[in-house]
Amino acid sequence: MVVTKKAKDFLTLGSSNMISSLVYGIFWLYLATIIEKTEYGELGFFMGIINVGITISFLGLRQTIMVYEPKKVNVFPAAFVLILISSTISSIVVYFITQNLVVSILLIGFAIFTVIITGLNSKQLYKKYSIHLISRTMLTVVLALILHNFLGITGIFLAYFLTTIPILKELPSLIRNNKFEFSVLKSKISFISYSYENALSTVFFQWGDKLVIGALFGFSLLGSYYFAAQFLWLLQVIPRSVQQYLLPQEAAGQKNTKIKIFSVIFSGLISVVTIIFVPIGIENLLPQYQDSILAIQIMSVGLIPLTISSIQQSQFLGRENSKIVLIGSISQSGLYLILLVILGQSYGLVGIALSFLAAVIIRTVFNQFIQKYFQNDPS
Numbered sequence: 001m002v003v004t005k006k007a008k009d010f011l012t013l014g015s016s017n018m019i020s021s022l023v024y025g026i027f028w029l030y031l032a033t034i035i036e037k038t039e040y041g042e043l044g045f046f047m048g049i050i051n052v053g054i055t056i057s058f059l060g061l062r063q064t065i066m067v068y069e070p071k072k073v074n075v076f077p078a079a080f081v082l083i084l085i086s087s088t089i090s091s092i093v094v095y096f097i098t099q100n101l102v103v104s105i106l107l108i109g110f111a112i113f114t115v116i117i118t119g120l121n122s123k124q125l126y127k128k129y130s131i132h133l134i135s136r137t138m139l140t141v142v143l144a145l146i147l148h149n150f151l152g153i154t155g156i157f158l159a160y161f162l163t164t165i166p167i168l169k170e171l172p173s174l175i176r177n178n179k180f181e182f183s184v185l186k187s188k189i190s191f192i193s194y195s196y197e198n199a200l201s202t203v204f205f206q207w208g209d210k211l212v213i214g215a216l217f218g219f220s221l222l223g224s225y226y227f228a229a230q231f232l233w234l235l236q237v238i239p240r241s242v243q244q245y246l247l248p249q250e251a252a253g254q255k256n257t258k259i260k261i262f263s264v265i266f267s268g269l270i271s272v273v274t275i276i277f278v279p280i281g282i283e284n285l286l287p288q289y290q291d292s293i294l295a296i297q298i299m300s301v302g303l304i305p306l307t308i309s310s311i312q313q314s315q316f317l318g319r320e321n322s323k324i325v326l327i328g329s330i331s332q333s334g335l336y337l338i339l340l341v342i343l344g345q346s347y348g349l350v351g352i353a354l355s356f357l358a359a360v361i362i363r364t365v366f367n368q369f370i371q372k373y374f375q376n377d378p379s
Contacts, residue, residue: 054114056086062115069119074179074184106161119174135166194326205336205359210225213225227292228292228299231296332363339351
């Protein structure tokens with residue numbers, strides 16, 4: 001019965017993430033057909049700013065919620081207040097950078113939605129998590145397509161913001177009968193600090209590249225890369241779902257060996273399918289993005305080490321070994337951005353894709369080495 005429930009929970013979480021990523025992925029690929037490549041790159045640049053700003057605003061508290069709420073430590077209420085304050089400050093900074101009010105308030109909306117849905121996940125309320133994730137995804141796409149006709153890019157951002165509002169109804173249930181115990185967070189400051197530094201290094205790996213590419217190589221090349229990144233985003237639903245499911249489980253001391261093995265095998269199959277069929281689809285449907293084909297194939301191989309790495313990180317964080325995750329994240333991000341600049345200048349889009357693949361493989365090897373070290377450590 002326990003195994004059946006675990007499988008059901010994993011399928012609920014995984015299927016909702018997969019549906020959401022698939023719909024968003026198709027939406028962003030469709031956008032590539034109706035707007036210019038340069039404008040598409042500009043969209044990616046703004047999304048990079050927003051996501052970096054959100055991560056800065058989270059202060060390392062998202063992972064703190066994921067790890068300590070399953071252990072019945074009341075961290076959510078205080079964490080929510082701090083995130084709300086910091087995201088408001090970040091949104092003001094983003095406004096002065098972008099001069100776009102909708103982009104700046106979207107940062108707050110994203111932050112609120114993310115912290116609440118993280119709270120649902122940490123309490124293993126997977127059904128509510130799935131309902132909000134999928135409904136928001138569908139509504140965002142519909143509104144974005146409508147508002148884009150009237151407001152252009154700004155309409156897309158406005159749609160994303162408006163659809164973050166409905167999840168606020170879950171907030172009272174996450175805070176009810178809980179005190180705002182900031183002292184609890186103070187006692188976890190070491191874990192929070194490492195988690196924050198890890199989150200920053202991770203977001204610069206996932207979104208900082210968009211800022212670097214846009215600044216150094218222009219929005220046209222960024223448009224081609226952002227198009228390739230949409231395929232990776234679709235594929236990354238697997239490692240994202242694995243980590244979201246495993247982290248609370250690992251924190252509670254539960255093992256999920258079969259799910260881990262299945263996830264890695266499934267990632268390999270998806271990677272192979274992508275390499276074979278993506279060229280056919282792009283050449284027939286989006287010939288203007290043929291320069292992205294090889295980059296997509298190269299980056300899709302990275303799905304396998306990404307999945308393995310997400311499993312490794314869940315184990316480290318579940319045991320509160322956030323320092324290890326931090327070292328790995330900083331190394332991965334630093335290596336990627338350095339290689340991106342070097343190989344990007346020499347080989348363009350393919351060089352950037354190779355930089356990504358090298359970074360994720362080295363991160364996984366590092367994690368494996370550390371795991372074996374701990375297993376063999378007599379202390």
